[in-house]
Amino acid sequence: MTAYDPHLQTPSGKPRARAFGIPxxxxxxxxxxxxxxxDVAVGYTTLISGDGPLVVGQGPVRTGVTTILxxxxxxxxVPVFAGMFSGNGDGELTGSHLIDELGAFNFPVTITNTHSCGVSRDATLRWMQKTLPQSLDGAWALPVAGETYDGFLNDINGHHLGFEHVFAALDAAQNGPIEEGSxxxxxxxxxxxxxxxxGTSSRRVxxxxEHFTIGCFVQSNxxxxxxxVVRGIRTGVELAEPAIRDNTLRAEKSSIIAVIxxxxxxxxxxxxxxAKRVPLGVALTGGYGYNTSGDIFLAFSTANPDAARGAPGKMAGAFYIPDADINPFFDAVVQSVEEAILNALVANEDMTGRDGNFVPALPKTWLTERFGLTERSGPGERFGDVAPR
Known part of the structure; x- marks a missing residue:
């Protein structure tokens, strides 16, 4: 038994990409x-219930909400300086016009399914009013909420996500290692x-x-x-099976939201x-930004809080790294996005949802055969042998 290593496992013991020696x-x-x-924290509420034929309003339910503080x-x-970029705009990120105009946002970010995006946005306002009432006293706010489509597995038109679920995810937000996958x-x-x-990942620069961190979170769909592509290996032919089982003849719907x-x-x-470098990390995994894919990317910096806050009648000053030195940070964005997507795939299991629609997990045997195990794993050890924290 080896000590828990957050680079190899999630807190619940699910494997991450590095557990298979993927470089x-x-x-x-x-x-x-x-x-x-x-200070950045992440929280979840996960909603899984029901099986069998779709009954709108009853299920099956395969959805949830993610919060990023x-x-x-x-x-x-207190605002954070921010920028966003739409690689393909068939999707939603609320608050994006304000970010384009002011270069900043405040309050938590939420990510959920397409038809619950408004619920998560409005619930954020309710939660902030309760948690920090002074923040909305005589003020207005435009919270950031993103979405991707989960209607192949989930009763998306049943609107199962409620304010209470968003509140729970906001209350549960934590620092440290976080869960990945479904x-x-x-x-x-x-x-x-x-x-x-x-999925998530980070890089030190x-x-x-001095040393700084670039962190990435993706909702990958x-x-x-x-x-x-897995680290340069074109896997489409090798991994034609196991295949999706589609009992509903769904139209192609896909998206990715990434937060840097x-x-x-x-x-x-x-x-x-x-934010404009995120698509390069997506492309390294084989993402081409197809027609119905909402590929929308947000980046924010926690530095310079006084300058981001500002004050009427006072000069605001900020320190910043010059553009001439930004290239290593571009590298870090691309690297962390690629790994976050692969972590979302690896830390996962098969799932059956509405109408018996089935989605397989990326085969772990293929990963082991292709990449072998990490050097930190001894003979015979597998990801399941490592005790979670």
């Missing part, structure tokens, strides 16, 4: 998660015809004698099986530049 570029943070960025609860009203908003999601959903967080001091135009 990645760059240096991950302590937890290899978006929560390596100080960019600052500690007491500081959530949890939170990622519960009913599919990537390259395999079960996917929530050295600059001028995109891609055609034939295009899947950093403690590096960057200005809003630089945050948009980081």
């Amino acid at each position: 990645f570029d760059g240096t991950p943070g302590r937890f290899n998660a978006i929560t390596d960025v100080p 960019p600052r500690p609860i007491g500081e959530l009203a 949890v939170g908003g990622g519960t009913g999601m599919i990537t390259f015809g395999f079960k996917a959903g929530s 050295a600059w001028n004698g 995109f891609g055609a099986r034939r295009n899947l 967080a950093t403690d590096a001091p960057f200005m809003p135009h630089q945050m948009r530049r980081l």
Whole structure:
């Protein structure tokens, strides 16, 4: 029995990509998660119930919500400098016009299914009014909420996500290692015809004698099986099976929401530049941004809180890393996005949903045969032998 290693496992013991010896570029943070960025927290509510034929309003239910808190609860009203980029706009990210206009947002970010995006946004306002009432006293807010489609497995028109579920995910948000796979908003999601959903990763970047972190979180729900690439290996032909079982003749619907967080001091135009590099990480896994794919990316920096907050009648000042030195941070974004998507695929199991629709997990035997086990695993050890924290 080896000690728990968050680079190899999620807290519940599900394997991560590195558990199979998959090689990645760059240096991950302590937890290899978006929560390596100080003060950033993630919470989930996962809703799974029912089997059999779809009965709208009753189920089967395979959905949830993810919350990302960019600052500690007491500081959530303080804006963060931010930028966003739409690789393909067949999707939604509320608050995006404000981010384009002001280069900042405040309050938690939520990600859920397409038809519950408004619920998660409105619930965030209710939660903030209860948690930090002064933040909405005589003020207005436009929370950020993103979505991807889970109607292949979930009773999406049943609107099963309620305010109470969003409240629970916000209350549960934590730092440290976080779950991946079919949890939170990622519960009913599919990537390259395999079960996917929530994934995360991080990279450390050295600059001028200091170290900063780039963290990534994805809700992954995109891609055609034939295009899947795992660290340069085109796997579409090899992994034609196991196949999805489609009993509803669904139309192709797919998307990916990615959130990039950093403690590096960057200005809003630089945050948009980081967000524009997310599609390069998606492409490394075989994502081509197809017609119905909502590929929408958000980046924010927790640095410069006083400048982001501002105050009428006072000069605001901010420190920032110059554009001439931004390339290593571009590398970190691309690297962390690629690994986060693969973590969402690896930390997963088969799932059957509405009408018996079935989505297989990425075969673990194939991963072992292709990449072998990590050097930290002894003879005969597998990911299931490592005790979670």
